[in-house]
Amino acid sequence: MKKIFTLILICLISFLSVFPKNNEITVSGSTTVFPIVQKASEVFMDKNPSINITVRGGGSGVGISNLIEGKVDIANSSRKIKEKEIYQAKENGINIYETVIANDALSIVVHPSNPVSEINLKTLKDIYTGKIRNWKELGGKDMSIVVVSRDVSSGTFEVFNEKVLENTKYREDALLLASNNAVLSTVKDTPGAIGYLGIGFVNESVKALKIEGVYPSKESVNNKTYKIARSLYLYTNGKPKGNIGKFIEFILSDEGQKIVEETGYIPLR
């Protein structure tokens, strides 16, 4: 009898937890935006203990499709939402609202021993499409170029494609790696490598190149002189109100923007 009672109790409890509570905010999407929102949610929950925020990764596409299906309140995205997705959302009765929370720049990185320190967008494109195959052609050592790229579905690749490749096909033998960290450790260990990384992932083990004469930095991104930069977005259903609104306001506040900077991205101000 006691066992059955316990069983019923467990069932009841698990049923209850299925129903969403009002002060529950769910977030999913881009793994690039994830660290910012995760950190911000921790600080925000400390200040507002009654609100519970769950943040998941999954990728920009996943976040947006979750939002379209009404599964989450906020979608993180490292790319602008596509026309097709806005249209799908409308069909589901969801009105997409966009908030830019930070900027991100892609750093072009090479092995520290590489003498090349500057590159322009055209040359970069030629390297990735396979027109330039040896560092010699850029005034470097006689060493073949190992092209390192991110997976073609990642938001990071999407930005690189938009700003550098301009939809030209990249070399077939380009290494397509699954994460920023994989790119970092590969470039670090490969003298002939060139790769791109979110600016927050760059450390002294690799060498960041100047693009069109400009180093990636907060100033050069915000005044738009650094060319390979993007914005990071939060998407919601309609203009955020209530707790969701409060949370997004917090990310945009001075304190929230400080978190953006701490996690290695570029604050809006």
Next chain:
Amino acid sequence: MEKRKIRDGFATFLIHSISLISLVILALIVYDIFSKGYIAFKEVGFTNFIFGRKYYPTMDPPSFGIFNFIVSSIFVTLGSILVGLPLGVGSAIFLSEYANLKTKEILKPFIEILSSIPSVIFGFIGIVFIGPFIRRFFNIPTGLNLFTASFILGIVIIPIISSLTEDALSTVPSTLKEASYALGGTKFDTITRVVIPYTKGALISALLLGIGRSIGETMIVLMVAGGAMNFPNSIFSPVRPLTSTIAAEMGETAVGTTHFYVLYGIALVLLFLTLILTLISNRFIKNLKRE
């Protein structure tokens, strides 16, 4: 009496339904992959999909040829067998025929531990140590390639092959071995001419299980195979097997696009490959039992 019968009937029902659960889950998985994978074949076209050499899923216009991935999967698997089979069988023969009890007691747990290491750790070691080492050793542009992936997968399948082989070796009747010694055969003769032929069937099923593990392995190839979509022209080409394509792209692909269905199509191809392998191995095992 009645009560006992009811109880027994209930228990039988319960156990039957539990065994059905796995069947139902399998059926659901197969149905899901078929129903979505089929759309990829329809939208891309069978020949373009299976034999296409270009894979640019996010370009405009996109291309979805997965031929190079199929070949890469097969090459990586073959390579892993070339590494894992001799090492696995060799270690099994050593353990069961040469090693004394004490050595065996020390060595065997190590092989078992090898099988319990999560594959992400192999991937990590591959990316941080083995890859750079292979790049320097062979003086090639990058250490993330077909060879490295095969090598690490080969190590991963050693315990599978070794433990199955060892089980089989222990079934060889001592009378057979003794007969061989009585005829003046050396230990080596006995192993190569008596023990191995006797366990042929088990060796083949060990091999097929190893292949199954290699072809389905995802994390390691995702981390160390390099991920390039080119055709593997040399053993040092960076490659991209089927599994890592799915793993790398599924998370970031918008649901309902052709790209999304293509990933399901790849899963269908993978399912088909492993199905063929299972059928072949069942065939072998049956034939051998008949012998």
